[in-house]
Amino acid sequence: MNKFKGGNDRHLSLSNGGTAVFVDVLTFAVSELAREPWDFRFAALLSLQNQNVMGRGVVGFALEELDWGESPQEAAAAKDFLLRVLDLALTRHRWDELTYEPPRVEGYLRTYRAMVQDFDFATAKAGEDVLPGPQEAARASCVRHRVLNGLPFWEECVFCTDGL
Numbered sequence: 001m002n003k004f005k006g007g008n009d010r011h012l013s014l015s016n017g018g019t020a021v022f023v024d025v026l027t028f029a030v031s032e033l034a035r036e037p038w039d040f041r042f043a044a045l046l047s048l049q050n051q052n053v054m055g056r057g058v059v060g061f062a063l064e065e066l067d068w069g070e071s072p073q074e075a076a077a078a079k080d081f082l083l084r085v086l087d088l089a090l091t092r093h094r095w096d097e098l099t100y101e102p103p104r105v106e107g108y109l110r111t112y113r114a115m116v117q118d119f120d121f122a123t124a125k126a127g128e129d130v131l132p133g134p135q136e137a138a139r140a141s142c143v144r145h146r147v148l149n150g151l152p153f154w155e156e157c158v159f160c161t162d163g164l
């Protein structure tokens with residue numbers, strides 16, 4: 001199981017298979033919407049959730065461990081980006097390109113969206129090095145799959161590492 005934690009001890013616990021689907025659909029949405037530096041740092045964090053590379057059952061992160069920026073305005077923009085990503089994913093953005101049926105992921109997305117919505121970034125703990133820094137932001141795209149890839153950590157995107 002992998003845990004994606006929100007505030008107030010809420011978390012989304014996903015099986016390894018569930019995590020892979022969650023990461024796949026978020027990768028489609030993040031790749032579509034990323035514009036600001038924080039967005040590409042989150043894309044890098046998402047690439048670090050690739051269990052093909054990191055190992056099964058060892059991924060996940062907590063919202064309160066992320067660097068939400070220097071000001072409440074930056075944090076609000078970052079939270080808004082995450083909510084827009086989740087909303088786009090909930091429209092089944094590019095799900096027709098998946099090679100499997102994702103029956104349960106809509107529920108995961110709704111649960112996680114509620115966690116992000118309710119999360120108070122003022123409770124975040126500063127100084128944790130969970131969100132990749134600006135130098136580690138994901139800015140390159142996989143030409144084949146048209147999503148942000150794992151650079152600078154590795155070259156392949158999450159779909160490449162699935163052997164697709």
Ligand SMILES: [Zn+2]
Binds near residue numbers: 144156157158160161
């Ligand atoms: Zn790829």
